[in-house]
Amino acid sequence: MIKITFPDGSVREYEQGVTGLQIAESISPALARDVIACGVNGETVELNRPINEDSKVQLYKWDDEEGKHAFWHTSAHLLAEALQELYPGIQFGFGPAIENGFFYDVLLKDGESIKEADFPKIEAKMKELAGKKEPVVRKEVSKADALKEFGAAGQTYKCEHIDQDLEDGTITTYTQGAFTDLCKGPHLLNTGAIKAIKLTNVAGAFWRGDATREQMQRLYGITFPKKKMLDEYLVMIEEAKKRDHRKIGKDMELFMFSDKVGKGLPIWLPKGTELRLRLMDHLRKVQKRFGYQEVITPHIGSKNLYVTSGHYAHYGKDSFQPIHTPEEDEEYMLKPMNCPHHCEIFAWKPRSYKDLPLRIAEFGTVYRYEQSGELHGLTRVRSFTQDDAHLFCRPDQVKQEFLNVMDIINIVLKAFGFNFEAQISLRDPNDTEKYVGSDEDWARSEAAIVEACQEKGLNAKVEYGEAAFYGPKLDFMIKDAIGRRWQLGTIQVDYNLPKRFKLEYTDEDNTKKTPVMIHRAPFGSLERFVAVLIEHTSGHFPLWLTPDQVAILPISEKYNDYAAKVAKYFDTVGVRATIDARNEKIGRKVRDNELKRIPYMLIVGEKEQADGTVAVRPQGGGEQSIMSMEDFAKFINDQVAEMTKEF
Numbered sequence: 123m124i125k126i127t128f129p130d131g132s133v134r135e136y137e138q139g140v141t142g143l144q145i146a147e148s149i150s151p152a153l154a155r156d157v158i159a160c161g162v163n164g165e166t167v168e169l170n171r172p173i174n175e176d177s178k179v180q181l182y183k184w185d186d187e188e189g190k191h192a193f194w195h196t197s198a199h200l201l202a203e204a205l206q207e208l209y210p211g212i213q214f215g216f217g218p219a220i221e222n223g224f225f226y227d228v229l230l231k232d233g234e235s236i237k238e239a240d241f242p243k244i245e246a247k248m249k250e251l252a253g254k255k256e257p258v259v260r261k262e263v264s265k266a267d268a269l270k271e272f273g274a275a276g277q278t279y280k281c282e283h284i285d286q287d288l289e290d291g292t293i294t295t296y297t298q299g300a301f302t303d304l305c306k307g308p309h310l311l312n313t314g315a316i317k318a319i320k321l322t323n324v325a326g327a328f329w330r331g332d333a334t335r336e337q338m339q340r341l342y343g344i345t346f347p348k349k350k351m352l353d354e355y356l357v358m359i360e361e362a363k364k365r366d367h368r369k370i371g372k373d374m375e376l377f378m379f380s381d382k383v384g385k386g387l388p389i390w391l392p393k394g395t396e397l398r399l400r401l402m403d404h405l406r407k408v409q410k411r412f413g414y415q416e417v418i419t420p421h422i423g424s425k426n427l428y429v430t431s432g433h434y435a436h437y438g439k440d441s442f443q444p445i446h447t448p449e450e451d452e453e454y455m456l457k458p459m460n461c462p463h464h465c466e467i468f469a470w471k472p473r474s475y476k477d478l479p480l481r482i483a484e485f486g487t488v489y490r491y492e493q494s495g496e497l498h499g500l501t502r503v504r505s506f507t508q509d510d511a512h513l514f515c516r517p518d519q520v521k522q523e524f525l526n527v528m529d530i531i532n533i534v535l536k537a538f539g540f541n542f543e544a545q546i547s548l549r550d551p552n553d554t555e556k557y558v559g560s561d562e563d564w565a566r567s568e569a570a571i572v573e574a575c576q577e578k579g580l581n582a583k584v585e586y587g588e589a590a591f592y593g594p595k596l597d598f599m600i601k602d603a604i605g606r607r608w609q610l611g612t613i614q615v616d617y618n619l620p621k622r623f624k625l626e627y628t629d630e631d632n633t634k635k636t637p638v639m640i641h642r643a644p645f646g647s648l649e650r651f652v653a654v655l656i657e658h659t660s661g662h663f664p665l666w667l668t669p670d671q672v673a674i675l676p677i678s679e680k681y682n683d684y685a686a687k688v689a690k691y692f693d694t695v696g697v698r699a700t701i702d703a704r705n706e707k708i709g710r711k712v713r714d715n716e717l718k719r720i721p722y723m724l725i726v727g728e729k730e731q732a733d734g735t736v737a738v739r740p741q742g743g744g745e746q747s748i749m750s751m752e753d754f755a756k757f758i759n760d761q762v763a764e765m766t767k768e769f
Contacts, residue, residue, distance in 0.1 A: 125176045136173075143169040143311070146181050157181045158189035158315070159308050164551060164586035166192065166308045168260065184347055194219035196258060196298075196310040197319070197345040201226050203301035204247035205341075209234070215279050215329055215338050217303070223344030227327050229279075229336060236339055241321040244341075248319050255314030256298040260307060265290040268304065279329060280304055316345050318352035322359075331493060361604050367656035368499040373717045374661055376652070376669075377500065386497040386504035388649060393669035396698075398648055400667050402485055405509055405644060408533050408769055412526055414483040414511060419463035421487060425453040431462040432558065432592075432622055443491075460486035461616075461641060464512040465623040468637070473627040478637060479515035479523055485648070486510050500653035507648045513640040514625070517566065520638050524574040524596075524613060527642045531598055531611045533769050534644040538655060538664065540600040543607075544580050546571055547595045550587035557591055563617035567638075568594045570615060592618040595641075602658040610651060614641040661719040662741070666762045672699040673720040674736075675711045677727035679703070684731040688724065688751055695755045699724075716741065724754070 123135045126145060136145065142160025146153045146169070159166050161180035162173055166188045173179070182189035198217040205212055205228060215227030230236065236244075263271070265284060272280040283304065284293065296305045298313055310316075320343060327340035346352045371377050376394030383389060390398055406416070425444055428434040434455075444453040457463070464482050473480070487507045496502055513523050535542055548568050549557045557564070571594055575582045582596065589595060595614035599607050616639040619625075626634045645651040655663065665671060672692065676685045685701045692699040700720070702711045708725065715723055724736040736754055738747045749757065 124173065126173070127176075127178045129178075129180050138174050139172040141170050141172060142167070142179065142181060145179060149181075153181065156183045158183055158186075158310065159192035161188060168192075168258075168308050169311055171260075191219045192308045192310060193315065193347070194224040194345065195305075195308065196313065197316055197343065198224035198226050199258070199296065199298060199301065199303055199305070199309070200248050200252060200313055200316060200345075201244070201321075201341065201343055202228075202303060203251055203299055204244055205236075206301055207251075208244060208247055209236075211276070213279055213338075214277060214303070215327075216283075223322065223342060225340050225342045227329070227338045227340050229338045236324055236341060238324060245319050245321055248316075251299060252313045252316040252319070254299065255312045257312045258309045259297045260309075261295050261297065263293050263295055265293060268293050268295070271295075271302070272304070275302075315347050318346040318349045320344055320352055320356070325495070327495065358604050358606075362606070362657070365604070365657040365660050366499075367501075367653040370656050370661040370719070371500070374669075374719055376656075384504070385494055386492055386502070388500055388503055388505065394652075396669040397652065397663070397667065401645070401648060401651070402509070404537065404667075404769065405534055408530055409481075409483055409511070412481070412530060413479075414481040416483045416485075417464070417467060419457075419460060419467075419484060419486060421457050421489075422454045423457055423463060425455055427462045427466075428455055428458075430622055431465070431619060433458065433462070456489035457486070458488055458490050460484055460488065460508060460510045461512060461619060461639075462623070464510075465619055465625060465639075468514050468625050469623060473514075473637075475516060475627055475629050475635075478627060479513050479519055480637075481511060481513050483509075483511035500649040503649055506650070509643050509645045509648065511642045513642065514620070514637040515640070516627075516629075516635070517638055520567070520570045520615065520640070521574055523640055524570055524615070525577065527613050527640065528574060528578055528580070528596075530642075531613070531644045535598065535600065535611065537766075537769055538658075540658070542598045542600045542610075544575065544582035545588070545597045545599060546575065546582045546584045547588035547590075547597060548584060548586050549589045549594065553587070557589065559592065559618045559621075564594070567615035567617060571596050571613075590614055592616050598644075600654070600658075602654065603660075606657075608650075608654045610646040610654065611644040612641070612646060615639075616641060662721075663719070664765060665721055665758070666765045668698075668719070668721060670698055670700045670718070670720045671758055672697060672722045672724055673715040673718070674699055674701045674724045674726060675708060675715065676701070676703060677708050677725065679705055681726050681728070681731055685726050688726065688736060691751050692755055695759065697755050697758050712739070722758075 124138050125133050126136055127133050143154060146157040157169060159182045160169050161182060162177050184190065198219060202214055202217055209230050211231035213229040217226030218224065265288065268284050269281055272284065294306060295302050296307065296309055321341060322344060323342040325340045326337050328337055329335040344355065374393065375391050376397060377391055378389050380389060422445065425434065444455060446453055467482055468480060485507055487505060489505050492502055492504055515523050549564060593614050593616040595612055597609050598611040599609050601607055620636050620639050625637055627637055629635045674685045674688055676682050682703045685703065689699045689701050702715060704711065712723060719741065721741045723739040725739060726736055730736055735748050735750050738749055738754060
């Protein structure tokens with residue numbers, strides 16, 4: 123008999139070789155119908171995989187990310203199976219599950235290509251194959267047999283992958299019907315659960331992401347166990363298109379991109395800069411209460427800085443191209459992160475235990491290479507500003523500092539009406555070699571995170587294998603207005619960098635000790651946060667944050683001077699106003715300013731000028747009112763004061 127421990131801590135005994143499905147059946151028939159995959163000691167596997175030793179087991183349904191991953195992973199194979207039938211001679215690359223659905227990279231023979239017009243027939247073939255409820259069969263194979271099998275099938279890219287990337291004794295295949303694929307899994311037991319299918323896009327993708335290699339086609343799709351779910355998803359996608367931050371950002375004149383400046387390098391326009399500065403001020407006020415000191419560091423750093431930190435070796439030369447100077451052997455890097463600079467700030471003078479915790483904050487702009495095809499508005503860029511901070515503390519201070527950071531993130535995110543979830547990312551217990559630092563350090567830091575979440579009553583999801591290479595972390599995911607999840611804020615414990623930089627402080631007993639380092643970024647990056655905020659609000663920012671609170675619209679040019687007088691008064695009392703002085707009809711001005719998402723439009727004409735008033739029109743229409751300039755300014759400022767009283 124073996125002992126199976128469930129997430130709630132309960133333990134049951136089963137025969138050796140029991141499967142996840144059998145465990146589900148032993149609990150209830152309803153659970154057995156709904157379960158999709160099984161977690162065994164942190165690894166997600168198929169429901170028919172035997173469990174031969176005492177294990178921690180979790181059963182995943184559709185609502186679980188692990189369940190969706192197995193579902194969409196199988197769907198990627200289903201897509202490939204359909205393509206194999208429809209396009210003889212097709213070459214297959216990689217086909218993983220992704221955050222929303224799956225994709226498969228393929229290359230058709232003789233220069234043929236798949237177009238969106240082909241999607242219906244591919245979807246029909248997938249539905250036909252799914253209806254056969256084909257079992258998905260896992261098989262362990264030798265490297266020689268794998269090369270022989272995929273070579274016989276003419277799969278050039280699969281053979282290259284086997285030859286270059288896979289070690290003998292680690293290779294598995296999955297077969298459904300007439301299709302066999304290289305894969306680690308996990309998968310569904312059969313294809314029958316896949317009921318609703320939609321191919322969403324086709325794009326170009328270089329083999330292995332290498333622009334010097336062949337360009338393949340990447341087919342994207344998504345599937346669901348019920349048609350209703352697909353219908354709801356398609357409605358959400360249409361709503362997402364309306365909320366696209368790239369379009370709204372252009373309408374509101376927040377940011378721009380220029381090919382001459384360079385791909386993935388955002389330029390913040392005046393109104394976007396105002397928004398950005400207000401976000402920074404918001405965080406500054408909060409973190410000042412918690413004892414942070416702000417610094418500014420250069421946008422470049424010596425190559426040796428990143429050799430010392432370990433980042434250069436970890437990320438490789440492809441991500442870090444050196445900047446050479448006329449001086450021999452002098453090399454610099456564009457700053458990819460702020461942490462090494464902050465380590466040097468700690469090291470610049472002797473530190474005592476009395477100096478700790480030392481909390482260093484910076485709105486630091488960093489630069490990282492992203493492939494052109496991966497760039498997307500503000501969410502994936504090559505230049506971005508982190509609301510970064512690094513805390514240096516004694517080991518006994520780690521948990522309290524962690525708790526303080528959680529308070530900061532709570533205050534910051536709630537100001538925008540976000541509901542957030544948390545994820546604890548721990549190292550993969552089955553592959554500890556890819557992480558730096560001692561087992562003892564990892565155990566201490568992981569325990570500090572778990573205990574802090576428990577103290578705050580935060581029901582954080584634990585993910586094994588998602589930690590950074592230098593330490594575990596706590597990530598905050600928010601859910602936007604249409605149900606999408608976005609990863610924003612993060613807290614990371616780091617026992618590695620202080621050791622690499624030989625940081626030390628003098629302890630009470632006059633001995634030298636190494637501080638613990640905590641990385642922290644509530645927004646994550648200003649670019650990504652603004653993108654998420656735009657799509658969450660459709661550009662209707664909170665009144666305290668929006669660049670323009672008021673648009674003053676003169677009925678004709680005769681009243682431009684009065685509009686300027688109103689704007690000047692608002693400026694003196696802290697109300698942000700813009701004037702639309704164009705020689706256009708008032709209806710056109712109203713429509714254009716609606717697109718700019720300005721909360722209030724003030725229409726001024728003869729009567730308003732004579733009475734010293736403004737005609738107030740809220741964004742989106744609604745009841746208009748006449749108010750004095752003074753009363754309207756008080757109305758705006760009172761709203762802002764109420765919104766910001768908590769921070």
